[in-house]
Amino acid sequence: MLSHNFLAFLCDLILSIAIAFLVYRLIAPSLRELLDKIVRLPEGTTFYLRAFGLVLFCVALSKVITGIRLKSDAHAIEYVWAVGSQLSDVLDNVFVALLAFVVVVTVLVVILRPKNGQ
């Protein structure tokens, strides 16, 4: 039978991947449009989109992978707290990654801005 710690880890893993995927899906279309206009090199757009996705998934997984370790006599709510605490760390990391990427894209816009406001 699967241990409670493993089930909590699994919940954590699924939720973290879902968060990273959701953030990527919400940001990617507008990011692609913006990059297409600014970079004007399809590989450049692909590079930044892939980098964005990779960073989001890695920052989410790096927190989750450390796992949850509670004693076998822990109550159900303690597992919920543990999952919540890990998810909070994941959200913090995703937030920082998102912020860092917005900074990078802003620098891209400033440096490579198209002429005549195109």
Next chain:
Amino acid sequence: MDNKTYLYVSYFVVCGVCLCLGLLAWLWMRRPLAGIARALPQRKWESLLKRAFPLSTVLFVLSACLSVNYYGGCNPMSYDKIVEDRDYIISKNQEQISQSLNAIVWSVSLWAGIVLVSLLAIQRGKSKRNSGEGS
């Protein structure tokens, strides 16, 4: 499997997993980076970028994986205590993978900056060529 064997096997397996993570990150980013490198005005710069990217990513990931200290930081543990505690060994394995994922993040972020400079060079090269053709 006794704890001592587990310690040896898990250490090398996790190092292999971390190496694979670095290679996967390189494979995922390889094509777009090669496309950007091809558009660069200098051929030598192109080959430098193509070779430096996998090397830097894989080496950085490996370095992060190997940097995990099994003896512990603030509360040092003796070798005997490490071998006794299977949970501690598992937690260190997980820490190695976590550090490797963080290394991928840092490496890709750094390369995003390098690509930014490269794109600027490509754009300047194009505008120079266009102005040369115009005059």
